[in-house]
Amino acid sequence: MCELLEVSRTAYYARRNGSPGPREVRDAELTKQITVVHQRSRGTYGAPRVHAVLQREGVGCGRRRVARLMRQAGITGRTRRRRHRTTIPDPHAVTRPDLVLRNFQPGPALDTRWCGDITYIATNEGWLYLATVIDIASRRVVGWATADHLRTELVADALTAACRTRRPHRPVIFHSDRGCQYTSRELATLATQFNVHLSVGRTGQCWDNALAESFFSTLKNELDDSRPWPSRAAARTAIFEWIESWYNLHRLHSSLGYRSPAEYETALAV
Numbered sequence: 094m095c096e097l098l099e100v101s102r103t104a105y106y107a108r109r110n111g112s113p114g115p116r117e118v119r120d121a122e123l124t125k126q127i128t129v130v131h132q133r134s135r136g137t138y139g140a141p142r143v144h145a146v147l148q149r150e151g152v153g154c155g156r157r158r159v160a161r162l163m164r165q166a167g168i169t170g171r172t173r174r175r176r177h178r179t180t181i182p183d184p185h186a187v188t189r190p191d192l193v194l195r196n197f198q199p200g201p202a203l204d205t206r207w208c209g210d211i212t213y214i215a216t217n218e219g220w221l222y223l224a225t226v227i228d229i230a231s232r233r234v235v236g237w238a239t240a241d242h243l244r245t246e247l248v249a250d251a252l253t254a255a256c257r258t259r260r261p262h263r264p265v266i267f268h269s270d271r272g273c274q275y276t277s278r279e280l281a282t283l284a285t286q287f288n289v290h291l292s293v294g295r296t297g298q299c300w301d302n303a304l305a306e307s308f309f310s311t312l313k314n315e316l317d318d319s320r321p322w323p324s325r326a327a328a329r330t331a332i333f334e335w336i337e338s339w340y341n342l343h344r345l346h347s348s349l350g351y352r353s354p355a356e357y358e359t360a361l362a363v
Contacts, residue, residue: 123154124162131168135339137315139163139170145351171314189276192292193229193268197304199348200230201361204261207235207289208268209251209275210305211243212313214328215321221328224248224274226255226267227308231361232346233354234308234336235259239329245277252280256287268292270302312340 095102107114113121130146131138138146140160147154163169193206206229214221224247226236236255240247252267267289269275275293284291294301316335322328345351352360 120162123152123158124166126152127159127162127168128166131163131170134344135315137171138345141347142170142345142351145345145347149351171317189291189293191268191294191301192266192290193294193301195301195303197229199232199357203228203230203358203361204235204259204265205263206230206266206268207255208302208305209248210269210302210309211248211272211274212309214313214316214318214332216325216328217321217323218325221322221325222247223309223312223332224251225305225308226251227305228259228354229268229304231354231357232304232308232349233341233358237332237336239325239332241325243274245274245279248274249280249283252283252287252289256289261288264288264290266290266292268294268302269305270294312336 095105126147127143130143134142134146140156140163143163144154144156144159147159193208197208207226208229209224209226211222211224214223219241221239221241222243223239224237225234227233228235235258236251236253238247238250238254240250248269256265265288267284269292271293274280275291281291283289312332312335316331322331341353342355343353345353346357349357
């Protein structure tokens with residue numbers, strides 16, 4: 094019968110005995126590797142980033158195969174949720190130009206264009222507000238600050254942290270929305286001291302600060318803020334660990350060729 098059907102006897106008995114074929118064996122091995130990568134990403138990576146990590150580690154497989162195995166194993170990445178705006182425009186603020194014009198493409202010139210925004214984190218003690226400064230070229234968070242208020246001091250602390258950490262040798266554009274904190278006289282004075290040129294997008298146009306908006310969406314999604322943190326201190330510790338130990342050093346960005354901000358900056362320095 095095997096000769097008539099041109100089937101090897103080994104394959105016939107393997108099939109009859111219920112033994113898995115080579116593809117099934119490989120799928121099982123690959124599923125284990127996918128699970129490990131997904132766990133290392135804190136359960137956040139979907140098929141594109143899982144596939145990118147496997148490729149970096151020398152595992153030969155297609156992206157569609159990874160997606161299929163993840164579906165079969167019930168492994169999913171975290172999807173983004175919409176965020177609410179926290180900044181309120183000041184109708185009497187000095188008009189400033191938009192020096193970025195939605196050009197958020199990464200590039201080789203570090204510390205020439207930064208962007209920032211404010212978001213909020215729910216805790217049992219009340220809101221914890223987070224302000225960030227991101228280098229547009231490498232997607233790295235170069236400065237951030239938290240507080241229990243929305244005064245200009247919050248964004249000033251984040252900008253100060255960025256300037257003291259990076260110590261840019263040339264003028265830097267700092268782009269934001271038109272929130273009153275970013276158009277205040279206090280921030281303008283601080284920016285002048287650090288040789289920073291302030292830039293703002295248009296009122297009500299979230300795409301004018303899309304990179305900062307996208308970062309907060311990722312942060313909230315991967316920190317899983319579906320329930321309030323027990324305290325502001327606990328939330329701040331989680332934010333610190335996520336930004337400094339995960340996002341800046343290890344999280345892969347599709348816009349950076351599936352490299353982390355730290356890897357991207359290291360490659361530029363070579």
